[in-house]
Amino acid sequence: GEDVEQSLFLSVREGDSSVINCTYTDSSSTYLYWYKQEPGAGLQLLTYIFSNMDMKQDQRLTVLLNKKDKHLSLRIADTQTGDSAIYFCGGSYIPTFGRGTSLIVHP
C-alpha cells in the first residue's frame, strides 16, 4: 500500500466546514504537514503539527493528530471558494505524499 492515504475527493458547500483525513505509515516524523496545491502550481505549506501534539489551531484551520492510529486530519472552518485545491499530508522524516484530496467548494 501507499505510505500516505487520503480520500481523493471532497465536495462541500461554501460556508460549511471541510474535514480532510489522512492515514500514514511512517511514525518517525517529528512534524506532520498539510500542503495545498492550487491549479497549475506547486505545493505550498499550509500548516503543520508537532508529533507530540494532539491538536493545533491556526485561524480557520484545525489539525488533529491521532498518533496511535496514525491518523491526521485537517478541518477548514467556513470553507470558501478560494479553498478549492488539492490538499496533501506528509511527514518530515521521509517526505512522501499520497495522491492528495481534491477539495471542491461550491456556492
Add this chain to the structure above:
Amino acid sequence: ETGVTQTPRHLVMGMTNKKSLKCEQHLGHNAMYWYKQSAKKPLELMFVYSLEERVENNSVPSRFSPECPNSSHLFLHLHTLQPEDSALYLCASSQRGGSGNTIYFGEGSWLTVV
C-alpha cells in the same frame, strides 16, 4: 524572488530528444528533491540529494538522470523519454537535520513527451 525556482515551466519534447530541467533554491537549504506528479497517481519522490548524498527511488527509470552540482542547484536530465513520462515535475528543498524538515516546493515544470 521565490524560494525555489524551476525552469522551464513548460517543455514539449520528442521521444528521441535530450533535455534538462533546472531547479535553483535561494533558501540556504541542504537537501533538494525531484518529485513527479501524474494524474490519478500519488506524488512520487524520485530523487533526494541531502548533504551531498544521493538517495533514489529504485522504480525511477534510468532515462531520468539527476545532477546536483552544489547545494543550490539541481538538474533532471531527460533522454529517450516515453509518452507516459508526461507529467508535472516538482523540485523541492528543505533543511534536513534538527527536528524539522519542512519541504518547500517550486512551481513545477510541465513536461509533455510527444
